[in-house]
Amino acid sequence: MSERFVIVGAGECGARAALALREQGFAGAVTLIGAETYLPYERPPLSKQAMAGLETPLPKTIASTERLTEADISFCGGTWVTAIDRPNKRLVLSGEETLGYDRLLLATGCVPRRLPVPGADAASIAYLRTYDDALAIRSRIEGGAHVAIIGGGFIGLELASSARRRGAEVTLIEALPRLLTRGVPESLARRVEDEHRTHGVRMMFGDGIAELRCDAAGTQVVLTSGNEIAADLIVVGIGAVPVTGPAEAAGLVVENGIAVDEMLRTSDPDIFAAGDCCSYPLPIYGGRRVRLESWRNAQDQGNLVARNMMGTNEAIASVPWFWSDQYELTLQITGLVDEGHETVTRALGDGATIHFHLATDGRLVAASGIGPGNAVAKDIRLAEMLIGRGARPDxxxxxxAGVRLKGLLAA
Amino acid sequence: MANWIEACAADNIEEEDVIRFDHGGRVFAIYRSPEDEYFATEGLCTHEHICLADGLVMDEIIECPKHNGRFNYKTGEAKGAPACINLKTYPVKVEDGAVFVAV
Incomplete structure (x- = not known):
């Protein structure tokens, strides 16, 4: 009987892994299980073009029905796993049927972190993760509406940018003293903040949320300071938590996500995990354990895990990378900024800037850039390669800016 | 009959690099290879219509600056997800220090 590989989670990582198994020549059965009913689709546009555009967007499909058929991948949408029976190597699915596996990939992703205050679970409070979430939000940000966004991270900021484009009034509430406190240097965060102010976003820092109130008088955010903000729509964007329930119940090691080794293997040799849901050691940072929520990471790990499920035993070599679009600005960061002790700045002109983050031993450990359009892309990509090689550039x-980074790569 | 359009001076493009060229409402990307040859493709990525001239050229590969879709700019072939549709390519010639593209 042919081998059966089952992939739980049909987001970027799971879908990529399914396709990569075939690209790598896997001849056994591939089943891809997704909790949503849609075909696998790309999430990055949900807070960006899909939210800002005038037309109601269609999901941007990663794998069409034709492509799935051609690749002989059986896709089960609207299905989730309620239990992993490891001794018998079977999954228990919603709907109670079971499905056997020889090797299993958990690419279960994340769900939005809920705000732990009274009123935050009311149906009218919006969270953004899925295409349906995006449709629900975009139908309520028509011009003139007042949107209160809780959380000054990427989801909140991209939503703020999109909502302004659609003509909505936006108030953004961040409990900490500045935006983007996780993994973004302060100078870039300030630049982002200025851009949002220029575009008319009202920002409030250093005030927590006491309660979200929905009553006959409308919807209000009640701050710990006692201030109240009335809004037509409240969106909470305070981060995401990995989906680990079935893995944890099955006794797999969970440590800020499903813990895997550098080959993306869990504590069970026949179960792998990849993408947003897993924490893994990054060899280039001395094995520091990280969990990354980014599109590129999902792609890279989807490709890698497919090879490793087939027995390649290849360690992670990729360098973290992500981007964000807000108004006409794009921000790109590669590496881990908090590994840096010294920062060198390169001005590219036209308002584009890159910071290079160096460790105490001179190794380049991160680069963060911001600028109009894709002005920083080329140099950030080169920095990523330098980081991957453990380079200590001058x-x-x-x-x-007169020195080509490509020349440093050859050095 | 090829319609040759003068795009730029040959030394406007650094070796192993790319520039954008706009003509007739269309966007092109013009490349100079490490071997000092010139090539042209359509200028927008087939995945999300991002301008490829902001991307990195390494050997014969152009990489989209946004989502890292990769193409062989000599043949137009898509080399990896998320790019799965090939780029159109166009003939190029260099005469008297100028680069011409047949659009």
Whole structure:
């Protein structure tokens, strides 16, 4: 009987892994299980073009029915796993049928973190993760509406940018003293903040949320300071938590996500995990355990885990990378900014800036850039390659826009 | 009959690099390879219509600056997800230090 590989989670990572298994020549059965009923689709546009555009967007499909058929991948939408029976290597599915596996991939992703205050679970409070979430939000941000966004991270900021484009009034509430406190240097966060102010977003810092209130008088955010903000729509964007329930119940090691080794293997040799739901050691940072929620990470790990499920035993070599679009600005970050002790800045002109983050031993450990359009993309990509090679570039050269980074790569 | 359009001076493009060229409402990307040859493709990525001239050229590969879709700019072939549709390519010639594209 042919081998059966089952993938739980049909987001970017799970769908990519399914396709990659076939690209790598896997001849056994591939089943892809998704909790949503849609075919696998791309999530990055949900807070960006899909939210800002005038037309109601269709989901941007990763794998069409034709492609899934051609690749002989059986896709089960609207299905989730209620239990993993490891001794018998069977999944118990919603609807109570069971499904056997020889090797299992958990690419279960994340769900939005709920705000732990009274009123935050009311149906009218919006969270953004899925296409349906995006449709529900976009139908309520028509011009003139007042949107209160809780959380100054990427989801909140991209939503703020999109809502302004659609003509909505936006108040953004962040409990900490500045935006983007996780993994983004302060100078870039300030630049983002200025851009939002320029575009008319009202921002409030350093005030927590006491309660969300929905009553006959409308919807209000009640702050810990006692201030109240009335809004037509409240969206909460305070991060995401990995989906680990079935893995944990099955006794797999969970440590800020499903814990895997550098080959994306869980504590069970026949079960792998990849993408947003897993924490893994990054060899380039001395095995530091991280969990990344990014599109590129989902793709890279989807490709890698497919090879490793087939027995390649290849360690993760990719360098973290992500981007965000807000108004006409794009921000890109590669590496882990908090590994840096010294920062060298390169001005690219036209308002584009890159910071290079160096460790105490001179290794380049991160680069963060912001600028109009894709002005920083090329240099951030080169920085990513330098980081991957453990390079110790000359700081003076890094700071000099006249020195081509590609030349440093050859050095 | 090829319609040759002058796009830029040959030394406007650094070796192993790319520039954008706009003509007739269309966007093109013009490349200079490490071997000092010139090539042209349509200028927008087939995945999300991002301008490829902001991307990185390494050997014969252009990489989309936004989502890392990769293409062989000599043949137009898509080399990896999320790019799965090939780029159109266009003939190029260099005469008297100028690059011409047959659009």
């Amino acid at each position: 700081p003076t050269a890094l700071g000099d």
